[in-house]
Amino acid sequence: MRTIDLSPLYRSFIGSDHLASLVDAATRTEKQSSYPPYNIEVLDEDKYRVTMAIAGFSKDDVTIEVQDNTLTITGKKPSDDEDSKERKFLHKGISERSFERKFQLGDHVKVLAADMEHGLLHIDMERVIPEAKKPRQIEIGSRLLENN
Structure with a gap:
């Protein structure tokens, strides 16, 4: 390492x-494992989208959580042992395993929405910088008063 x-x-x-x-x-x-595959897309200057390929998962199988600037996406397939015994494969290329994927979010990045269609999970985010954190110009010879 x-x-x-x-x-x-x-x-x-x-x-x-x-x-x-x-x-x-x-x-x-x-x-981390490379499963499931994902894209991180820049939609605008401060807007982003994570897209994950999660074929075979329903929205009830997926949880999305944000805690301490970490976005965690977890997919858990219900264990249907009876269903898996009935199914026989000649080739099995579609993974049906559970997963957990974590992303570190930058400061002030907020998750706006999540949507799933055609086996793709889309999570939209935006960086919202508070007014107090935005750059400001300071005049030479002036004094700033802080509100306490």
Whole structure:
């Protein structure tokens, strides 16, 4: 396993401890299975869509949860042992296994909606930056008063 030396970042970035935790989370997600396949699409400057191919799953089989900037999508197939005993395959190329896929969301990214059609799950997101976090220009020689 590769390790990444983040010490140069500590000299030039404020808050790089947060960056280090994001890098650590990204290396953990590399170990995930590639199932189910997905796309991440940029729809607009601050709008995104995750599309996952989950053929064979109904909306009752899938849960979507957001917690601490982590989007978790879980698919659980009900275990129908009787149904699987009746089915015989010459070739089985469609996976019917359960899955869990996690995505790290950037700061201020909100999940807007989820929809499923034709075996594809679409999750729409938008980055909404609060007014207090947007850049503002400071006049030289002026003093800012904070509202406390």
